[in-house]
Amino acid sequence: MSMHVTLVLAGVDIPGSGLLSEGRRDAATGQWTLPPAAGRRVNGLEATQTERRFDLVELDRFRYDSPANIAAWVTHLTGVESALRLLNVGPGMLSTGTMPEYLYDRTGGVVGLLERLIEDGCREAMDTKHETLTEALLDSITIDLTHAPDRDPAAGEIPAVPPPRRTPGKRHRNTVLDDRGPAGATG
Template identity: 55%
Template sequence: MTRLRLHRADDQDTLDLIRELMDLNVTLVLIGVDIPRSGLLRGVYIDPRTKQWVFPDVRRGKSHNEAASTQTERRFDMVDLDPFDYTTPAGITAFQDHLAGIEDQLRLFYSFEGMLTTGEMPEYLYRRTHGIVGLLRRLIEDGCTEAITSREERLTPELLARTAIRLGNLADLDPEAGEILEIPQDVQPPGKEKSRKRPRNTVYDDHGQRPAADG
C-alpha cells in the first residue's frame, strides 16, 4: 500500500481498482509500512480509550467532493503488526512461540528440538533483529543456507554471527516506502561480546635487584 504514489496516474488507477474490489463481498488484506503516515489514510490517529484508528472528519470547503477524500480510509480496519517485545514475560513468550513455529518448519539434518527456543538463542535472535519479523525471517533463511553450504546442518549463534542480514539485494524493496530497515550491526554471539581487557597488576613483579646507592 505504501508504494502507491497518488501523484501518478497509474497509481490512482490502482487505488480505484482497490476501491471497486472493496464493494464486492470479499475480504482484502492490504500490507504496507507506516500506513498512517503514507498519505493514503489522511490524518488518522489511535483513540487511547478504544485502541481503534480514528479518521477525522473532512474539513468543509476544501474540496468540490468532500466525501471522496475519505471514501478509501473509512473502509479500513487497521491492524498493527508491531515488532515483538522482549521486555515483558508475555512478550518473551510470544516471541518464543513464534520461534517454535519457525523451528517446526526447518528441515536441517542435525536440527534438534529447542534449536531456536532454548538456551541463549532466543535472546540472540532478538538482539540481531529487534523483534522485527521480516529481519528474523531473512536471518534464519540465510542462516539455513549457510548451514547447508558448510554442512553444519543446524543453526547456532556462532553460525548466525557470520550470517549478515542484507536487504539491499532484494530488488522489490522500496526505500521511499520505509521498507529498508535499520539492521543491528556487530552483534556478537553469547560469550563473545567485546569487553575491555583489564590491565595486569604489576605490583608484585620482580624487576631485578636494585643497584646499590653510591657512597
C-alpha cells in the same frame, strides 16, 4: 459493498502510501492527484470514504521486555523452526537456551530481519553440511537488505539492522599476521 468478504492487506506505511486515498483531478494539469497524507481522522470523518471502509491494524516489531512479550517471541520462533527443513533440526533449536535472546539481539524483533538471518543461516548450514543453526554459525552471517530489489527503502521497507553482538572477552585470532618464525623452524 454487497460483497461479504474480508481483505487482509500487508504493507509499510499504508496511510502514507496513498493506497486508500481518493484521487482528485488537478484543474491546472488535468492529471489525477492524491492528496497529502497529513490530517487524517477516520472516526471524525475527515478521512476519505475509502479509508473509512478499512480497519487498519498496525503490527510492530516483537518486544523482549516482559514475560508475555518474550513468550510471544519464543512462540514465533517455535513456529519458524517447525517449518525449517535442515537435516539436524531438533525441537528447540531456535526457541530454547540463549537462542531466543540471541536472535532478538540480532534482529531487534523485526520479522523481516529474522527471516533474512534464518534464510541465510540455513543456506550456510547446508553449504557447510552442518544442517543446523547455532549462534556460532549465525555470527558468520551479516544481515544486509540494502541490495534487495523487492524492497523500497523510501517506503520504510528496509529497517535499521542492529549492530552485531560482541561477546566480552572473546577475541578471534588474526592468523594472517601471525609470525611463524624463520623458515624451517618448528615450534
